[in-house]
Amino acid sequence: MLRLPCPFCGERDETEFRFRGDATVVRPGAGAGLDEFNAYVYERANPLGWHTEWWLHAAGCRRLLKVERDTLTHEIRSVTAAATDGGH
């Protein structure tokens, strides 16, 4: 069972969170072509090892968190809030 240390609520069970995908994806500029947007929407690396990802603490503080997680060992290296101020 994966447990994530939320910076606001403390360590909580994975069931309280919702996975929101790869946090390293960058939206292409407005003038980018179809292929670039297709890659932005659909293509993901699925790495073995360290990965930066978004997790939403849906049943806790409802904050979006950026988590560095090892996809093999589930080790968590860092958890930071996406927004440090109000954020709503």
Place this chain on the structure above:
Amino acid sequence: MSAPERVARFAGVLTAPWSAEVVEIAALRGGTAVLARFGASRGEALPALGQVSLIPPRLILSVRPGRWLVVGPAEAAAGSPAARAEIWRQGAQGCAAVIDMSSAYAAFLLGGPPALEILARGCRIDLHPREFPPGSAAATVVAQVPVIIAALPFGMLLLTPSSTARHFQEWLEATAAHFGPPARLSVAELFSGEVAIPAR
């Protein structure tokens, strides 16, 4: 004997569905300082994240950054929750969104020594007083539904969305049944300290 002492001496489950009024105050960017000053001027200091402060007959808790829930008994004499929300809205001077959430939440109070064991059967956070002393508050999942838990001197306040309230109440009653017949108290009794614990 004080209310917490009487509750602690009752070796059973105390439950009280609470017709509470709930007002949510959500600070906009940079609005926390204005809200804190207004709360202090009213004698209702806003607690830090993860804490609940008891200001009888109301309490204020914070389980989300920059957001507070003001929970109190629904009193016709003291004005509607919408009127109470309006007081905070004006005090916030445009620095917060203030919403009457009374219809959105159902409140329960759970007391007596088995309260922690009952909650432990459906909750994954550690509610032992060592980790979660009176004055603590948290938003988590209990019995697969979202629940806000606040530890009070006389027991636990549980807030769940209205849509999951029936399920949660049934789960609470079914789980509490293992610990003997529950004694129902009124919230006014708990808050006033005049707790008349029924004989068993």
